[in-house]
Amino acid sequence: MKVVQSNIKHLRGLKGFSQERFADELGWSRSMVGSYEEGRSEPPIDRLIELSNYFDIPIDILVKNDLRGANDTSFIEVGNKRILFPITVNDTDEDLIEIVPAKASAGYLQGYSDPEYIEQLQKIKLPFLPTGTHRAFPISGDSMLPVKSGAFIVARFIDNIDDVKNGKTYIVLTKQDGLVYKRVYNKVKEKHYLELHSDNKAYTPYNVKIEDVIELWEFTCCINTQEYSKDELKLSSIMSMLQELNVELKSIKDLEKGLY
Numbered sequence: 001m002k003v004v005q006s007n008i009k010h011l012r013g014l015k016g017f018s019q020e021r022f023a024d025e026l027g028w029s030r031s032m033v034g035s036y037e038e039g040r041s042e043p044p045i046d047r048l049i050e051l052s053n054y055f056d057i058p059i060d061i062l063v064k065n066d067l068r069g070a071n072d073t074s075f076i077e078v079g080n081k082r083i084l085f086p087i088t089v090n091d092t093d094e095d096l097i098e099i100v101p102a103k104a105s106a107g108y109l110q111g112y113s114d115p116e117y118i119e120q121l122q123k124i125k126l127p128f129l130p131t132g133t134h135r136a137f138p139i140s141g142d143s144m145l146p147v148k149s150g151a152f153i154v155a156r157f158i159d160n161i162d163d164v165k166n167g168k169t170y171i172v173l174t175k176q177d178g179l180v181y182k183r184v185y186n187k188v189k190e191k192h193y194l195e196l197h198s199d200n201k202a203y204t205p206y207n208v209k210i211e212d213v214i215e216l217w218e219f220t221c222c223i224n225t226q227e228y229s230k231d232e233l234k235l236s237s238i239m240s241m242l243q244e245l246n247v248e249l250k251s252i253k254d255l256e257k258g259l260y
Contacts, residue, residue: 002039003066004048009037010068011055026050096123097154100179102138109178112215126154129220133157136223137171137179143198144169144181151224153181155217161188161210163218172196173215174208184216 012022012033019033026033028047035041043051052059061067098121100108111117124136136152147153155171158164164186172180172194182196193207 002042004043004063005037005039007062007065007067008033008043008051011051011057012037026054096125097129097134097136098123099136099152100138102140102150105138105140105179109173109175109214112173126221129154130156134220135217137181137217139181143200143203144183145200147181147222148224151222153217153222154220156220158216158218161186161213161216164188164194164216165218169219171215171217171219172208172213173217175212175214176208 012019015022015025017025019037020030022028023030023033027050032047036043036047048059048062051057051062055062057067098118100121107117126134134154134156136154139147139151139153140149142148153169153171158170164170164184166185167183169181170184172182172184174180180196183199185195185197187193187195187207188210191207193209194213195205195207197205
């Protein structure tokens with residue numbers, strides 16, 4: 001039996017649907033469902049797209065990975081990777097994001113793979129977010145000023161280490177340290193680790209072996225709960241960003257001088 005055939009049958013079973021009910025859900029015929037599940041025919045691309053949309057599962061996962069070990073369509077283990085899907089919605093079917101409260105952050109290392117733990121998290125709607133699975137994480141300490149204790153970092157789930165962009169900030173879940181928020185440099189290809197930096201230079205950078213990284217979440221936005229003083233802003237990476245901007249502005253001025 002090909003992977004996609006077993007996946008269709010298993011995912012239908014997770015929904016508790018008969019072949020007839022499943023066919024009704026998708027607008028197919030019952031014989032079509034039976035034919036795909038029994039391997040008498042293969043679903044064409046338009047049917048795969050319909051399955052992908054219905055289950056919120058990428059097509060390549062449907063056709064390449066055996067999903068029979070999954071017991072929940074919103075949380076699927078593929079090898080040693082976790083694939084998350086933004087299927088938590090409100091009454092109007094709008095995507096919501098989970099908030100990891102400060103009091104529960106210590107338990108995230110144990111609960112990240114437990115659907116019941118994730119389900120009990122409070123949820124909010126942020127309509128401006130780009131596509132992808134997002135979660136809000138609490139920040140403690142002063143290592144990433146101007147982000148202060150009490151703020152929340154909203155971040156997008158990254159399922160491929162190759163997508164890590166040098167110098168960008170990420171929520172990193174590791175076996176040793178649990179949740180940390182750091183500026184990350186990808187050294188995986190040459191040295192098999194990530195290099196984690198704090199924006200507060202009082203903290204020393206350190207390395208995390210790739211096998212110790214459990215989850216990566218790319219910064220999307222920050223929800224601040226406090227105002228910031230001028231001195232606190234001076235400690236931040238905002239200064240370096242402004243310096244880069246000044247370089248760009250100077251280049252524009254030089255270009256304008258050349259034009260006029």
